[in-house]
Amino acid sequence: MKKRFILATAVLTGISAISYAQEEKPLKLHGELSYVKTSGNSKTETFATKLEVLKVYIKNRLTGKGEFLYGKTNNTENTNKLYLLGRWERLFNEKLFGFLQGDYLKDKFSGYDYRTVWSAGIGYDIIKTEKHYLKGLISxxxxxxDFKTGGSNDYTTGTAELDYTWQILENLKFKEEFRYRTNLEDTNVYFVNSDSSVQVKINAHFSLGVGYKIAYQNRPPSPGIKKTDTTFLTSLIVDF
Incomplete structure (x- = not known):
């Protein structure tokens, strides 16, 4: 399986895309910031931030993402999560593209010290209109x-992802990112992630957002780890 993956990566890297008319677009930045603090009978503090970068060239798209979530209750830490992603997309035509991707997750309370995935795949812009954008990826x-209890593991992975954006009104947007990832050597090990959000634009650069995230792992690496984590956040959003 390792040899097949390396071969697929090399083939994808060397593919020459079909040329078609598309303009290079300026760099896009998207940032989100959320902070909640309560005191009294119960002291809680939650901080979350997200940064996304998108650059579109004539036949390439580059995407970078970073997310950090931290929380504590009564001065005891209960959330500490860092997620990083980088993806290069090579356009074959107006809808079909190949891509290389690497992502990294460090989650102190999930049972993993870290988990990183390196992959290659094919994507398709299924719907691309002014109001609706739906993209599918398979890799x-x-x-x-690396496990918190010690030890490590590595295996071949299959991933399917859908990214959807609905421009409901001029100042109102809905977004959904859904991902299913499984161990191809043991399909009882799989992960499901959903990130849903609604954004209300205040002006050209600022918006208010409400988001709900679900992270599910079918087989946690150690006893006492819950299968499902959920996060609900309200955020200030900045777009440039």
């Missing part, structure tokens, strides 16, 4: 894991 890659 094969390799996962490396």
């Amino acid at each position: 094969i890659g390799y996962t490396f894991e």
Whole structure:
């Protein structure tokens, strides 16, 4: 499986895309910031931030993402999560593209010290209109894991993802990112992630957002780890 993955990556890297008319677009930045603090009978503090970068060239799209979530209750830490993603998309025509992707997750309370996945795949812009944008991606890659209890693991991974944006009104937007990832050597090990949000634009650069995230792992790496984590956040959003 390792050899097949390396071969697929090399083939994808060397593919020459079909040329078609598309303009290079300026760099886009998207940032979100959320902070909640309560005191009294119960003291809680939650901080979350997200930064996304998108650059579109004539036949390439580059995407970077970073997310950080931290929380504590009564001065005891209960959330500490960092997620990083980088993806290069090579356009074959107006809708079809190949891509290489790497992502990294460090989650102190999930049972993993870290988990990183390197993958190559094919994507398609299924719907692309002024109001609706739906993109699908399928990839094969390799996962490396380190456990909080000690030890590590690595295996071949298959991933399917859908990214959807609905411009409901001129100042109102709905977004959904859904991902299913499984261990191809043991399909009882799989992960499901959903990130839903509604954004209300205040002016050209600022918006208010409400988001709900679900992170599910079918087989946690150690006893006492819950299968499902959920996060609800309200955020200030900045777009440039």
